[in-house]
Every structure is written in structure tokens, then in C-alpha cells.
Amino acid sequence: MKKSLVLIVSCLIIGVLLLPFGCGEKVKPIKIGINAPMTGDIPKVGEGTKFAAQMWLEDIQASGGLEVGGKKYPVELVIEDNESKAESAVKANTKLITEDEVLAIVGPQSSKQAVPAGGVANNYQTPMISPWSTNPNTTKDRPYVFRGCFLDPFQGPVLANFIKEEFGYSKAAVLYDVASDYPKGLAEFFKQAWENLYGPGSVVAFESFTTKDADFSSQLTKINRSGAEVLFTPQYYNEVALIVQQAHELGWNKPIVGSDSWGSAETVKLCGKDCYGLFFSTHYAAAGATGATKAFIDRYNKKHGYIPDDVAALTWDSLRIVQEAIQSSGQLTGNVAKDRQSVRNALARIKEFDGITGKMTFTEEGDPIKCAVIVRISDKGEFEFYKSVCP
Amino acid sequence: MEFFFQNLINALQWGSFYALIALGYSMVYGVLMLFNFAHGDIFMVGAYIGFGVASALVGFSAMGALALPNWLILALTIIVSMFLTSFVGMIVERVGYRPLRNAPRASAAITGLMIGIILETGNLALLGARRVSFPSLIKSTTYDLGGVFVTNKKIMIVIVSLALMYALHRFVRKTKWGMAMRAMAFDFVVVPLMGVPINNVARMTFALGSALAAVAGIFFGVAYPVLDPYMGVLFGWKAFVAAILGGRGSILGACLAGFLLGFIEIFVPMIFPSTLRDLIAYSIILLILTFRPHGFFGEPYSARLRL
Numbered sequence: 209m210k211k212s213l214v215l216i217v218s219c220l221i222i223g224v225l226l227l228p229f230g231c232g233e234k235v236k237p238i239k240i241g242i243n244a245p246m247t248g249d250i251p252k253v254g255e256g257t258k259f260a261a262q263m264w265l266e267d268i269q270a271s272g273g274l275e276v277g278g279k280k281y282p283v284e285l286v287i288e289d290n291e292s293k294a295e296s297a298v299k300a301n302t303k304l305i306t307e308d309e310v311l312a313i314v315g316p317q318s319s320k321q322a323v324p325a326g327g328v329a330n331n332y333q334t335p336m337i338s339p340w341s342t343n344p345n346t347t348k349d350r351p352y353v354f355r356g357c358f359l360d361p362f363q364g365p366v367l368a369n370f371i372k373e374e375f376g377y378s379k380a381a382v383l384y385d386v387a388s389d390y391p392k393g394l395a396e397f398f399k400q401a402w403e404n405l406y407g408p409g410s411v412v413a414f415e416s417f418t419t420k421d422a423d424f425s426s427q428l429t430k431i432n433r434s435g436a437e438v439l440f441t442p443q444y445y446n447e448v449a450l451i452v453q454q455a456h457e458l459g460w461n462k463p464i465v466g467s468d469s470w471g472s473a474e475t476v477k478l479c480g481k482d483c484y485g486l487f488f489s490t491h492y493a494a495a496g497a498t499g500a501t502k503a504f505i506d507r508y509n510k511k512h513g514y515i516p517d518d519v520a521a522l523t524w525d526s527l528r529i530v531q532e533a534i535q536s537s538g539q540l541t542g543n544v545a546k547d548r549q550s551v552r553n554a555l556a557r558i559k560e561f562d563g564i565t566g567k568m569t570f571t572e573e574g575d576p577i578k579c580a581v582i583v584r585i586s587d588k589g590e591f592e593f594y595k596s597v598c599p
Numbered sequence: 600m601e602f603f604f605q606n607l608i609n610a611l612q613w614g615s616f617y618a619l620i621a622l623g624y625s626m627v628y629g630v631l632m633l634f635n636f637a638h639g640d641i642f643m644v645g646a647y648i649g650f651g652v653a654s655a656l657v658g659f660s661a662m663g664a665l666a667l668p669n670w671l672i673l674a675l676t677i678i679v680s681m682f683l684t685s686f687v688g689m690i691v692e693r694v695g696y697r698p699l700r701n702a703p704r705a706s707a708a709i710t711g712l713m714i715g716i717i718l719e720t721g722n723l724a725l726l727g728a729r730r731v732s733f734p735s736l737i738k739s740t741t742y743d744l745g746g747v748f749v750t751n752k753k754i755m756i757v758i759v760s761l762a763l764m765y766a767l768h769r770f771v772r773k774t775k776w777g778m779a780m781r782a783m784a785f786d787f788v789v790v791p792l793m794g795v796p797i798n799n800v801a802r803m804t805f806a807l808g809s810a811l812a813a814v815a816g817i818f819f820g821v822a823y824p825v826l827d828p829y830m831g832v833l834f835g836w837k838a839f840v841a842a843i844l845g846g847r848g849s850i851l852g853a854c855l856a857g858f859l860l861g862f863i864e865i866f867v868p869m870i871f872p873s874t875l876r877d878l879i880a881y882s883i884i885l886l887i888l889t890f891r892p893h894g895f896f897g898e899p900y901s902a903r904l905r906l
Contacts, residue, residue, distance in 0.1 A: 246728065247723060247728035248728065249827070251727070251728035251729050251730075252729060254728075255729075386874045415868075415873045416872075416873050416874045417873060417876075418876075418877065420829075420830075420833050422819070422823040422825075422830070423609075423613050423822075423823065423864075423865075425606075425609035425612075425613070425865065426606060426609060426864075426865045426866070426867075426868045426869060426873070426876075427868060427873050429602070429605050429606055429609065429869075430868065430869065430873075432605075433602055446730050446825050446827070449732070449824070449825050450823050450824075450825055453739075453824070454823075456739075456741070457739055457741055457748065457750045457752075457753075458605070458741075458748050459741060459743060459748035474729070474730065477732060478730060478732045478824070478825055480732075480735070
């Protein structure tokens with residue numbers, strides 16, 4: 209009895225003595241969560257996210273950590289795979305927030321994952337910034353959710369106006385995936401913008417399919433017959449290749465126009481010559497870039513052997529925005545909930561940011577206003593800058 | 600009118616895939632009375648093996664080691680992949696099904712699902728998550744027949760598929776091995792006692808089904824040149840629907856139902872909005888099954904299954 213009491217007391221004393229070493233000496237690292245599609249339908253998007261994030265981390269580590277309030281903190285990235293699925297993105301966000309206790313989250317990339325995952329981040333009051341999600345619902349009524357790119361209500365009219373000016377056509381067809389937030393949203397915004405230009409009924413075919421479909425012959429046959437002069441398809445790179453090739457095989461020789469989801473390094477690889485000469489709107493054009501954008505592209509290309517796509521550039525910008533917010537939040541208390549709150553407030557205070565994907569001004573909703581770029585796929589399969597469209 | 604014919608041709612191509620895969624389900628069921636749920640993934644493995652063989656041959660050809668014309672590369676790819684994939688099928692049978700032959704049917708069905716997941720994730724581990732693009736072996740030429748657009752690929756796919764189905768029919772009807780298969784389908788218990796080597800027949804059935812799935816996989820790669828490790832899942836389910844619709848264990852039924860499924864999937868979006876395609880297509884099939892619960896050529900008693 210006596211012996212055990214001595215043991216407990218001595219343990220307590222040792223414990224109390226050791227306490228200051230445990231907490232005081234080491235600085236708690238800043239954890240940033242990355243929620244990206246490493247596997248699933250669009251793994252190339254996940255790869256670009258990861259590479260850009262690692263490059264950002266290298267810079268931070270090279271300068272000895274992130275300086276906040278006169279103190280340098282080491283930074284850790286926690287990368288979670290969302291398998292390009294909505295439910296996995298929700299799970300990944302929940303894990304990042306509750307288990308890994310990250311300060312902020314960058315990602316998910318596509319709206320299909322970012323819309324539901326944004327809800328989780330907002331409920332847990334954790335700042336999240338989606339670099340690539342263009343659907344308005346991602347940030348709508350969610351004070352903790354931000355983004356690094358323009359929105360579909362802007363992209364839709366940009367494309368409609370571009371087609372009008374470039375080709376002068378008045379009858380358009382749309383083919384989109386009805387089971388995915390991004391294509392569905394953008395298809396509807398495009399339709400709206402087109403009908404504003406040419407009146408109701410000018411979208412002569414509005415055809416859909418569901419994720420994982422490979423055969424689009426019935427939809428394309430219908431589009432062919434509708435008398436459409438141009439086909440708009442806001443799909444991801446794996447479907448773009450199939451749609452464009454099948455359209456050509458079914459005798460479609462009119463233009464096909466795409467959106468920012470086309471801007472992956474894989475698009476031309478999978479699609480081949482069929483995609484040469486086509487146009488799409490995106491966030492930046494690698495060919496002909498200058499300044500910081502060029503420095504980023506060259507560094508990425510040197511390290512990974514290919515030109516970074518828009519996802520990588522936007523991820524880079526988003527991490528820089530998060531970095532600026534953390535630094536301008538004043539100081540970190542070590543209490544995650546409090547720090548998240550102050551980082552969120554600092555994010556909301558950022559009004560202007562000069563990123564490698566252009567200058568952006570932030571609105572109340574946490575959405576940037578920035579220019580879009582129209583890119584032409586050249587006869588060598590490169591993404592060529594064609595023109596810039598600003599709001 | 601040309602609108603109808605255009606869809607008809609699209610449907611023939613789409614139906615060929617379902618028919619080729621449904622045959623694999625049907626044959627295995629006919630002989631062993633179990634559904635090989637890994638079959639959709641064997642289709643995926645066939646497509647990837649085809650991709651590997653074709654890439655290797657194209658590589659050799661480009662290096663000048665053996666200058667082969669593209670049609671020959673395709674023919675060789677099909678033959679080599681059929682062999683390799685049938686080995687995969689035999690391994691699946693040996694590892695997954697033979698130890699469970701006397702186990703409850705549910706266990707064997709679950710085995711199939713597990714093997715399917717192993718094949719998918721194994722592929723993911725081996726080749727990574729990125730999509731691969733099937734080499735374009737035949738240059739796509741589009742013929743305009745009075746408003747109906749047909750490509751040389753489509754013609755080849757439909758004709759070769761039909762030829763293979765006919766060959767299978769002849770094999771089952773006219774050869775000794777085919778007779779053994781039919782006998783097994785007739786009585787699973789007594790026929791082995793008469794000296795029919797059950798293991799060999801089972802192995803051969805799997806090999807045949809897998810070889811057909813390999814052809815479907817390669818043609819899929821030719822027509823839709825983007826491959827991913829999960830391509831066989833949904834496709835396998837739909838082909839399974841065709842196998843049931845045709846009548847379990849019926850070769851002719853599986854072919855017809857495969858084409859019918861293709862026709863329904865292509866023609867439904869012609870009349871209804873494409874958003875409702877699968878909803879309406881599979882409601883129609885449900886309706887057919889309500890009136891013909893054993894499918895087109897299936898019969899109520901398993902002992903009377905026709906192969």
C-alpha cells in the first residue's frame with residue numbers, strides 16, 4: 209500500500225518535471241490538409257495537385273518554416289485521396305479536420321467533390337479553399353469555404369460569346385454528364401447564356417449521359433440530326449477523348465468547344481489528332497507565359513517532365529493564398545479551433561491577390577473575380593493562348 | 600430513315616460487347632451452376648492484356664525488328680490475348696472456384712466478387728490510376744452511305760463478334776468437348792460418374808468465356824480507346840443482365856439478349872430524354888423478366904438447361 213503510493217507520487221513528480229520539455233521546447237507544426245483525387249476517374253488532377261503542393265512545401269522548408277507573429281513554424285502536408293468520389297471527399301475532409309487536426313484544407317478539385325466536402329469544412333468551421341471548383345454551390349452561404357478560380361456563371365457566357373464572335377453560329381448542341389455537379393452546372397449556365405444571345409430554342413440539342421459511360425453514339429446521332437453548328441461538352445479529359453473521336457466517326461465535322469476541365473496534360477495524350485484545332489476556356493495558358501508564371505512552369509517541368517496544367521497552377525496559388533492568410537492572422541495560439549477562426553478571418557480580409565493564374569479580386573462569398581483564357585489545341589497538340597476574356 | 604439505320608448500326612456494335620461478355624456468364628452457369636461475378640473484370644484484364652500485347656507489337660514494329668502491317672498486329676493481338684486471358688480465367692477457376700465447388704452457392708458468388716476486386720485493385724497497384732490509351736491499330740475510316748456513317752472499325756467488330764459466336768455454337772454442338780459441356784449442363788452429378796473429367800470441362804469453360812471476354816476487351820479498346828481499371832464493373836453487371844434475360848445457360852439466348860440490351864440502350868434515348876436512358880431501359884427489361892422470369896430460352900428446371 210505504502211509502496212504503491214510512493215510509486216504513484218514519484219511518477220507524478222517525474223511527470224510534472226518532464227512536462228515543460230514535452231510542450232515548451234518543440235513548436236507544434238502547422239498542418240495543411242490536401243484533399244485530391246489521387247485515384248479514380250481523374251488521377252492526373254490529383255498528381256498535379258500533389259506535385260504543386262510539394263513544390264510549395266519545398267519553398268517553405270527552404271526558408272526554415274512559415275513565419276507567423278515573429279515565430280517560425282514547420283509545415284506539414286497531409287494528403288488524402290478522395291478517389292474522385294463525392295462520398296470519399298466528405299470522408300477525407302472529416303478525417304483531415306477531426307483526426308489530423310489540420311489548420312486549413314486545400315481541395316477538393318472538382319465540383320463533384322468540392323460541393324459536398326465544402327459543407328463538411330463549413331460545419332466544422334475549418335477554412336477550406338478549392339483551387340479548381342467552378343460551381344457556385346461550393347462557396348455559396350459557406351463563410352469558411354473559398355476558391356482559387358472563376359465561376360461557371362462567368363465561364364458559361366464567356367464561351368457562348370466566344371463562339372458567337374469566333375464562328376458566328378446560332379445553333380448549339382450540349383453533351384454533358386448529368387451525374388456530376390461540374391458538367392451539369394456548366395451545361396446549364398452555357399445554355400442560359402446561349403439563349404440570352406439567340407433566344408429560346410437556340411440550343412437545339414441538350415443531351416446527357418452518366419459517369420462511366422463509354423458509348424455516346426445515340427446522343428451524338430441525335431445531335432447530328434438536330435442541325436447544331438457547334439458542340440459544347442464540359443467534360444473531363446477521359447471523356448473528352450471518347451466524345452470527340454466518336455463524334456468524328458459519326459460524321460461530325462463542325463467545331464467542338466470545351467471548358468476548363470479539358471486543360472489537363474492528359475487530354476491530348478488520350479485524344480490524339482482528333483482534338484487538334486479545338487478550343488476551350490481555362491484559367492491560364494502555359495505557352496507564352498511570363499514572370500512568376502513562367503518560373504513556376506519551368507521549375508515544374510524540370511522536376512516532373514511535363515508542362516503543369518491549370519490544376520497545378522491553381523493549387524499553387526491557393527496554397528499561397530492560405531500562406532498569406534496564416535501569416536497575416538497575427539499569431540497562432542496552438543488551439544486549433546481558435547486558429548482556424550483567425551485564419552478564416554484573415555482569408556476573408558484578403559481583397560486582392562496577384563497569383564500565377566492572374567490577378568484576382570475577392571468577393572464577399574470568397575470567390576475571386578479573374579480573367580479567363582481561351583486556348584486552342586495547336587496542330588502539335590500544345591495548348592496555345594488564343595485570347596483572354598476579362599469580366 | 601437514315602436516322603434509324605444509323606442507330607441500328609450503333610446498336611449492333613454496342614450489343615456485340617454485351618453479347619460476347621454475356622456468353623461467358625451463361626456458359627459457366629450452364630456447366631457449373633454458378634455465376635462468375637469476376638467476369639466483368641476478366642473483360643477488363645483482357646482489354647489490358649490486349650493493350651500490353653498491342654503496344655509491344657507496335658513497339659517492335661517501330662524499331663524495325665519485324666515490320667508488321669497494322670491489321671496483322673491487331674489479329675496477333677487478338678489471338679495472343681485470347682490465350683493469355685484464358686489462362687487468367689483458368690487460374691481464377693482453380694484458385695477461386697474449385698476449392699468451393701461443394702460449398703454453398705452464395706460462397707462461390709462472393710468469391711467471384713472478391714476476385715473481381717482483387718483484379719481491379721491489382722491492376723491499380725500494377726499500372727497506377729492513370730488512364731491508358733489503346734493504340735489505334737486500324738486507321739478509322741468513315742464511310743458515308745447516304746447519311747448513315749459507318750466506320751471500318753464498326754464493321755469489323757460486328758462481323759468478327761458474330762463469327763466468334765457462331766464458332767462457339769458449332770464447338771458446343773459438334774465437338775466431343777462441347778458434348779461434355781452439354782452433358783454437364785444436363786446433369787452435374789451423374790455425368791462425372793460416367794467418366795467425364797469435370798475439372799477439365801470446368802477449366803475449359805472458363806477458358807472459353809475468358810477468351811471471348813478478351814476479344815470484347817480488345818474491341819472495346821479499339822472502339823473506345825480509354826481504358827481504366829474499373830471499366831469492367833458496370834459493364835459486367837449489364838452483361839450479366841443480358842445473360843439472365845437470355846435464359847441462364849443458353850448460348851443463343853445470351854447472344855440475342857446482349858444485342859437486345861444494346862438496342863434498348865441506344866434506342867431509348869432516341870425517343871426519351873437521354874437523362875432517363877438507364878431508368879427506362881432497365882424498366883423495360885424488368886418488365887420482360889416479369890413476363891418471362893426464366894428469360895428467353897431458360898426453363899424452370901435447371902436439369903433442362905440448354906447449352
